[in-house]
Amino acid sequence: xxxxxxxxxxxxxxxxxxxxxxxxxxxxxxxxxxxxxxxxxxxxxxxxxxxxxxxxxxxxxxxxxxxxxxxxxxxxxxxxxxxxxxxxxxxxxxx
Numbered sequence: 001x002x003x004x005x006x007x008x009x010x011x012x013x014x015x016x017x018x019x020x021x022x023x024x025x026x027x028x029x030x031x032x033x034x035x036x037x038x039x040x041x042x043x044x045x046x047x048x049x050x051x052x053x054x055x056x057x058x059x060x061x062x063x064x065x066x067x068x069x070x071x072x073x074x075x076x077x078x079x080x081x082x083x084x085x086x087x088x089x090x091x092x093x094x095x
Contacts, residue, residue, distance in 0.1 A: 045080040045081060
């Protein structure tokens with residue numbers, strides 16, 4: 001299970017890194033700033049995913065186990081990582 005969490009975190013960071021440097025303009029100071037913002041967003045997404053899964057698992061009307069809560073966190077992180085990569089690509093394309 002821990003391997004899956006590390007793979008998802010790596011996916012989020014790697015997707016932001018790759019997409020932010022797909023253009024030549026992304027290698028200047030603005031590109032580095034976009035990359036830094038992407039890292040910040042990615043780590044925020046990971047923390048929010050874990051917190052949301054914990055809160056849903058603890059305070060939900062339905063009973064979730066540890067595995068279901070972690071699956072919910074991984075799904076949230078995965079979807080948010082895709083949005084993060086798309087955002088970085090869009091901002092980089094706009095520059």
